Amino acid sequence: MQPxxxxxxxxxxxxxxxxxxxxxxxxxxxxxxxxxxxxxLKRPGAKDIADRFMEVRDWVRTLRDGSREQRGLGYDITxxxxxxxxxxxxxxxxxxxxxxxxDGLRLIGRTRExxxxxxxxxxxxxxxxxxxxxxxRRPLTALERADEWPGILAILDHFTAHPRPGVYLRQLDIxxxxxxxxxxxxxxxxxxxxxxxxxxxxxxxxxxAARFEQRYGLRDKPVLVRFRALDAALNVGPFSxxxxxxxxxAAWRPPVRHVFITENEINGLAFPDCPGxxxxxxxxxxxxxxxxxxxxxxxAVHYWGDIDTHGFAMLSRLRQHVTHTRSLLMDRETLDTHHxxxxxxATHQRFTGELxxxxxxxxxxxxxxxxNTIGERIRLEQERIGxxxxxxxxTGRTL
Numbered sequence: 533m534q535p536x537x538x539x540x541x542x543x544x545x546x547x548x549x550x551x552x553x554x555x556x557x558x559x560x561x562x563x564x565x566x567x568x569x570x571x572x573l574k575r576p577g578a579k580d581i582a583d584r585f586m587e588v589r590d591w592v593r594t595l596r597d598g599s600r601e602q603r604g605l606g607y608d609i610t611x612x613x614x615x616x617x618x619x620x621x622x623x624x625x626x627x628x629x630x631x632x633x634x635d636g637l638r639l640i641g642r643t644r645e646x647x648x649x650x651x652x653x654x655x656x657x658x659x660x661x662x663x664x665x666x667x668x669r670r671p672l673t674a675l676e677r678a679d680e681w682p683g684i685l686a687i688l689d690h691f692t693a694h695p696r697p698g699v700y701l702r703q704l705d706i707x708x709x710x711x712x713x714x715x716x717x718x719x720x721x722x723x724x725x726x727x728x729x730x731x732x733x734x735x736x737x738x739x740x741a742a743r744f745e746q747r748y749g750l751r752d753k754p755v756l757v758r759f760r761a762l763d764a765a766l767n768v769g770p771f772s773x774x775x776x777x778x779x780x781x782a783a784w785r786p787p788v789r790h791v792f793i794t795e796n797e798i799n800g801l802a803f804p805d806c807p808g809x810x811x812x813x814x815x816x817x818x819x820x821x822x823x824x825x826x827x828x829x830x831x832a833v834h835y836w837g838d839i840d841t842h843g844f845a846m847l848s849r850l851r852q853h854v855t856h857t858r859s860l861l862m863d864r865e866t867l868d869t870h871h872x873x874x875x876x877x878a879t880h881q882r883f884t885g886e887l888x889x890x891x892x893x894x895x896x897x898x899x900x901x902x903x904n905t906i907g908e909r910i911r912l913e914q915e916r917i918g919x920x921x922x923x924x925x926x927t928g929r930t931l
Contacts, residue, residue: 535584537591538574540598543607543628546571547640556642557649557671561657561664567636571607571628581614581622588624595625605638606630649675656681660688660728670723677720683709687721688728695733696749704750718744755821757781760800762792762809773801778818782825786810790930791828792860793819793850794836796914804923806930819846823853834929836860839867840911844890844898845883852889861925864897867912869921877901877911 550556550566559566576588600606610627630636637643652674656663667674677684683706690706691697697704702711714721718741725748726734738746745752754777761772766786768774789808793815794800800813812822822828835850835857837843843862851857867874884902887895900906 535576535580535587535591536574537576538572538628539591539594540606542574543571543598543630544639547630547636550636551640551642552672554670554672556636557646557675558668560646560650561653561668561671567633568629568631569636571630573625573628575625581624592622592624600631600635605635607635607639645675648678652678652681656685659685660692660724662727663724666724666727673720680713680717683713684717684721684724687714688724691725691733691748692728695729698749698751700751701745722747754779755818757812757818757821758800758814759810759812760803762790762803762806762811766808766810778821778824785827788827788831790834791831792834792836792926793822793857794914795838795846799836799914799922802919804926806926809930817849819850820853822850828854829856832929833857834860835862836914837862838911838913839897839901840877840881840909841883841898841902842877842881844887844894844901847894848887848889855889858929859891859894860929861914861917861922862897863893866917866921867897867906867910870912870917873912873916874907875911875913875916877909879909882909 556566576584576591581588595609596602598606599609601609608629608631609625610629611623612626613621614624615621630639633646634643637646649671653667653671656667656674674681686706686709690704701714704711704714722741722744729748733749735747735749744750756775757778758773758775759781760774761767764772766772766788787808788810790806790810792803792806792809792811794803794811794813795816797814800811803811803813815822833854833856835847836859837846839862847857847859847862882902887898890898901910904910
């Protein structure tokens with residue numbers, strides 16, 4: 533069996549792990565020296581010397597040949613005289629020390645990388661001293677991005693000089709930096725901007741790379757709402773079917789009495805006429821933004837989703853923001869009436885948690901669907917409900 537005694541390769545591996553953990557580079561930010569550094573040494577015991585003397589002798593020779601004593605760089609060996617009744621007195625390694633950082637760097641071939649990091653760190657801390665802790669935690673990330681770092685620093689410079697700029701990402705005029713450069717590095721830039729910007733320049737409620745624009749005061753792609761007037765009196769000029777930014781819809785003051793919300797586009801297009809009514813459709817998870825429309829809180833709001841766990845999750849989500857929302861065609865009677873048209877809800881779409889914004893009747897049906905007590909993954913899609921049934925339900929709500 534091959535002995536597990538420390539070899540020159542094992543010594544290099546110990547140093548490489550120190551580099552790979554980031555501790556080596558971090559020491560140049562924190563100022564805590566790592567050298568001289570004593571490394572772990574696994575060496576032969578007394579029984580090895582007795583039973584495997586030739587192997588021990590070869591191990592000693594190999595370790596000495598890789599040392600600073602022989603190569604002029606690397607590690608020093610501390611020796612210990614060992615006496616043996618058969619093999620006599622022999623000097624065996626008792627410790628391994630790398631005396632200087634330069635020796636360690638040459639052993640693992642990282643001299644150039646350290647010099648590059650030092651230059652990067654100096655320039656970063658000169659321009660943004662607040663990044664000292666970040667550099668100490670994430671030095672390898674900075675080194676890996678060294679080619680990009682001038683652009684990253686230019687972005688930080690711009691945001692510190694112009695916090696919450698209030699323009700689209702495309703409108704930022706930063707020399708050497710284009711829109712894609714920023715867009716592809718939102719997560720990293722977010723970590724850095726959180727360190728260099730004052731609290732007042734950060735919207736702490738906007739988290740995650742997807743909300744980068746909102747967090748740092750850029751204009752975001754507007755949430756668009758598509759709606760169709762169900763009453764010609766609500767047409768906007770000659771138009772009955774429009775898609776507008778939610779902010780513009782919020783500023784509108786229509787004489788609307790009933791608002792129907794549905795996900796399916798064809799359902800929205802085919803929705804029956806309704807005096808004083810309009811239908812909003814195709815919003816998906818943008819339902820939350822409807823809370824920003826003041827006149828929606830003054831109208832009767834009806835939500836029509838699929839009868840499945842996901843549909844009830846969306847209903848609960850909407851009702852969290854528009855509390856007076858009533859469900860439409862999402863009841864047990866509708867489900868039973870269309871028994872022959874049931875389908876299966878996809879596993880990845882199912883919602884299996886608790887919903888806090890359902891009525892008792894809705895929660896009973898949701899629980900039955902979630903627990904599969906009616907059938908396995910039951911789903912009744914909106915578009916499978918008979919059109920006459922839809923017209924009757926809408927008429928019943930608006931009489």
